[in-house]
Amino acid sequence: MTPPTSESGEYPVTATKDNRQKFLERAMSRQAYAGHALIEVLHTAQELFGHLTPELLREVALKLKLPPSRVLGVATFYNFFSLKPKAEHTAVVCLGTACYVAGAPQLFQALERRRCACAAAEEAKGAAGPARLSVQSARCIGSCGLAPAVVLDGRILPRVTPAQLERALDKIGITA
Amino acid sequence: MSVKTLTINGKIVTGLAGTSLFSAAWEAGIRIPRLCHIGGLSDIGACRLCLVEIEGRPRLHPACMTEVEEGMVVRTESERLHAHRKLIVELLLAEGNHVCAVCVSNGHCELQDLATSLGIDHVRVSYQHPRRPVDASHARFTLDLNRCVFCRRCMRVCDEVEGAHTLDVAGRGAELRLIADLGQSWGAAESCTSCGKCVQVCPTGALFAKGAAVGEMTKNRAFLQYIVTAREKHEWIRK
Amino acid sequence: MTPEDLSDRATAELERQQGFRERLHCCTAAGCLSCGAEQLKRELNAQVEARGLSQQVEVHGTGCLGLCSRGPLLRRASDGAVFHELEPSEAGLLLQGDAASEQALAAKRLDPTHPFFAHQQRIVLENAGRVDPQQLDTYLAVGGYSALARAVSELSRQEVLAEVRASGLRGRGGAGYPTGVKWELVAKQPGTTKYIVCNADEGDPGAFMDRSVLEGDPHRVLEGMAIAGYAVGASHGFIYVRGEYGLAIQRLQGAIRQAEREGLLGPRVLDSAFRFRVDIRIGAGAFVCGEETALIASIEGGRGEPRPRPPYPPEKGLWGQPTLINNVETFANIAPILRRGGAWFAAIGTERSKGTKVFAVAGKTVHTGLVEVPMGTPLRTIVYEMAGGIADGGRVKAIQTGGPSGGCIPERLLDLPVDYESLVGVGSMMGSGGLIVMDEATSMVDVARYFMEFCRDESCGKCVPCRTGTVQMHQLLERFCAGQAGEHDLALLKELGTLLREASLCGLGQTAPNPVLSVLRYFPEELEQRLHQDAEAAAAAAPTEPA
Numbered sequence: 001m002t003p004p005t006s007e008s009g010e011y012p013v014t015a016t017k018d019n020r021q022k023f024l025e026r027a028m029s030r031q032a033y034a035g036h037a038l039i040e041v042l043h044t045a046q047e048l049f050g051h052l053t054p055e056l057l058r059e060v061a062l063k064l065k066l067p068p069s070r071v072l073g074v075a076t077f078y079n080f081f082s083l084k085p086k087a088e089h090t091a092v093v094c095l096g097t098a099c100y101v102a103g104a105p106q107l108f109q110a111l112e113r114r115r116c117a118c119a120a121a122e123e124a125k126g127a128a129g130p131a132r133l134s135v136q137s138a139r140c141i142g143s144c145g146l147a148p149a150v151v152l153d154g155r156i157l158p159r160v161t162p163a164q165l166e167r168a169l170d171k172i173g174i175t176a
Numbered sequence: 177m178s179v180k181t182l183t184i185n186g187k188i189v190t191g192l193a194g195t196s197l198f199s200a201a202w203e204a205g206i207r208i209p210r211l212c213h214i215g216g217l218s219d220i221g222a223c224r225l226c227l228v229e230i231e232g233r234p235r236l237h238p239a240c241m242t243e244v245e246e247g248m249v250v251r252t253e254s255e256r257l258h259a260h261r262k263l264i265v266e267l268l269l270a271e272g273n274h275v276c277a278v279c280v281s282n283g284h285c286e287l288q289d290l291a292t293s294l295g296i297d298h299v300r301v302s303y304q305h306p307r308r309p310v311d312a313s314h315a316r317f318t319l320d321l322n323r324c325v326f327c328r329r330c331m332r333v334c335d336e337v338e339g340a341h342t343l344d345v346a347g348r349g350a351e352l353r354l355i356a357d358l359g360q361s362w363g364a365a366e367s368c369t370s371c372g373k374c375v376q377v378c379p380t381g382a383l384f385a386k387g388a389a390v391g392e393m394t395k396n397r398a399f400l401q402y403i404v405t406a407r408e409k410h411e412w413i414r415k
Numbered sequence: 416m417t418p419e420d421l422s423d424r425a426t427a428e429l430e431r432q433q434g435f436r437e438r439l440h441c442c443t444a445a446g447c448l449s450c451g452a453e454q455l456k457r458e459l460n461a462q463v464e465a466r467g468l469s470q471q472v473e474v475h476g477t478g479c480l481g482l483c484s485r486g487p488l489l490r491r492a493s494d495g496a497v498f499h500e501l502e503p504s505e506a507g508l509l510l511q512g513d514a515a516s517e518q519a520l521a522a523k524r525l526d527p528t529h530p531f532f533a534h535q536q537r538i539v540l541e542n543a544g545r546v547d548p549q550q551l552d553t554y555l556a557v558g559g560y561s562a563l564a565r566a567v568s569e570l571s572r573q574e575v576l577a578e579v580r581a582s583g584l585r586g587r588g589g590a591g592y593p594t595g596v597k598w599e600l601v602a603k604q605p606g607t608t609k610y611i612v613c614n615a616d617e618g619d620p621g622a623f624m625d626r627s628v629l630e631g632d633p634h635r636v637l638e639g640m641a642i643a644g645y646a647v648g649a650s651h652g653f654i655y656v657r658g659e660y661g662l663a664i665q666r667l668q669g670a671i672r673q674a675e676r677e678g679l680l681g682p683r684v685l686d687s688a689f690r691f692r693v694d695i696r697i698g699a700g701a702f703v704c705g706e707e708t709a710l711i712a713s714i715e716g717g718r719g720e721p722r723p724r725p726p727y728p729p730e731k732g733l734w735g736q737p738t739l740i741n742n743v744e745t746f747a748n749i750a751p752i753l754r755r756g757g758a759w760f761a762a763i764g765t766e767r768s769k770g771t772k773v774f775a776v777a778g779k780t781v782h783t784g785l786v787e788v789p790m791g792t793p794l795r796t797i798v799y800e801m802a803g804g805i806a807d808g809g810r811v812k813a814i815q816t817g818g819p820s821g822g823c824i825p826e827r828l829l830d831l832p833v834d835y836e837s838l839v840g841v842g843s844m845m846g847s848g849g850l851i852v853m854d855e856a857t858s859m860v861d862v863a864r865y866f867m868e869f870c871r872d873e874s875c876g877k878c879v880p881c882r883t884g885t886v887q888m889h890q891l892l893e894r895f896c897a898g899q900a901g902e903h904d905l906a907l908l909k910e911l912g913t914l915l916r917e918a919s920l921c922g923l924g925q926t927a928p929n930p931v932l933s934v935l936r937y938f939p940e941e942l943e944q945r946l947h948q949d950a951e952a953a954a955a956a957a958p959t960e961p962a
Contacts, residue, residue, distance in 0.1 A: 079700025
């Protein structure tokens, strides 16, 4: 049985800590350590490590022969890259025009409410570590025929109603 | 190298091919408002203050990045250009926290001078009151981001003249911020050589030398021209 | 592969296909996949096996069939019927082939005569329902790569350029710059290092035309890029794809590998002296990277910040070299133009807008999805006849074209033909093809606010007008939406709009005011109503004098 792969289909998701460093090195060498491959390399680094730590940025700056401030400047320009650890579950609400007109803002608010309630509950329990749910908006994921669309943990929920959304959240354990 | 003849504000001027409208105008004694342009550094056309009208071309063009061409007819002043420049400076004043009364550059500030020369006596747009930090961790200099107008002169001088590339911008749009190295405090930035060039080119009181009190920070811009003259014309003795 | 091999392969595949009595094409674009297309396809294959029909019926994946609101979609090759919202349990009925089963599926069948399809003329999307994006031979069978073969083995660079010129094709990314002229500009530049860049950073909210082409017919785009490379003298191409388009990226990667393996790309294209390689560059979530100089900055590994033009990319682009940048849809038109001639293309459309345009119709209509119509088709036809008007019998208030750079067009102007000049004339623009239909319940001021918020969030921050102006304009629009705006706010909105339009560094800032300006033009009462609210509210809130 082949191991599950990352979104790009290139790296096994179950890569061990040691392997991840190797895969990143390989990604950089495949691009001949070219400075212009910075964005590709950051994509890979984030896929492997979940988010971009200062150590990772430093490593990339060193290997690609780029000033560190330039690397940070690029990492913070693009929406995709995150300098903070990822949450357990991610919900991306498409706020593209078609979805917006179909009621996406209300879905976004409902998710935010759930997220805050969940975070408050976790804090009350004294739990540390990454958040249970992160809620982001996307500026159009290209599924306009299925508006409104919400991507929950990588899966598109097409034409989703507030009720369906609540049920989906219950199913992954994000309770009010 | 050929020389081009063109008209600026009705006056016939000449300029070396490959040079900018801004420098041709400057040499002819014509001053165009600017912030991001400074002689000796690359141009980025970001502040949009130096936009001029060129006959036969529908858009407005940044004088700092437009090359002189034979027969060009340029206007650097008009009602429209004046209105744009005023609004741009007002937008800048409202974007940051520019409080002249407590600023080291009071009286020696390019933003202030621009506001005065454009006749700005009030700001029409909403003050944003952003929360921006002051970084006083460096031994010799202080970075007060409240006064930053994102002209990027500091970044460019650090990269192009000093070669350290300590400073850059992070974030995007209204979230833009100046950073040193990997976003740590300036004092902890390993690449900084403490040369102070960034301080000298900064148009406002965002970057200043420690020990300067209100209104005391005067900047020596001529150093940049000196470096360029030395490098290109091999003239090291200051006249 | 030589051009002769290509022709042989195509013929062999056609013969193989003709051996089947029926071929079923399941749309496997992202939209239908999220409606269960994969399960349907699997069930169909299982049923074909179970009924011993493997020699008679073939099941394929295919590109976007267009009626995205009714997915999953399936096209039956024998009669061209399109079935919608099929359940895996209905797979058996489809394969039964008798009158009773056909009757049972009647409610889910749309014939090619349905207005949604009847008004379309498919060139860019012609392979949807015919070609499997993951099987190169199906692309060859419909003449794929024959245009490239002809170009590199029979035509001179000049002849290719002339054909594109004659077609009258204009950039489909939104600006509508004459494609043939752009190609010639790059071709004429001295030097041997030139680049072809395909702009697949489709960022307009509501637009998914490019995505469908990339997912459903990736080879079409590769072929167009290679022909461009041959014509202008470039040997390296980049496709800059939005990071959000995971499936499109996968399909492109697969297609490039296949093409390289078969010698359709690489050091000897179709056994000629022409070499062409294509690399994919993945975006990372920045709408501004759809602007050509920002796109270049991004490929160069930097922040996606635009640069002042001139110099323009054909003269000085990627790494300072002459660079041809075209949109996905533009490249997708090239192979058919080379195959059937520029004159054929120029006969479609209007005087100044030739060919067809793909639109992504979204909003409150009965049908939403992709349609490809000849230029000059009235907007009314698209909105009412093809998309079926507003669902639940509501009324159309306005449509929006051109995304955040465009404007709204009120219902009374819908007789307008779809072409570049007409849309600009009413204060909007063609844009990349997103077309949103709004009903009476939509607040136009809120739509304007939404687009300004988008521009504000996507502004790169380099130039003052856009960085600060979008923030200010958005705040003003929020005040309007909350009924708290005054007369001076309206005046300021207009002044800021003028500043951004005339002084911004790039197209994002320059066009950011367009939605607001079009609301001011066509729905001024919606803004003015908000003003009166303010006056009344102020009067109501004023403290009464003590007696």
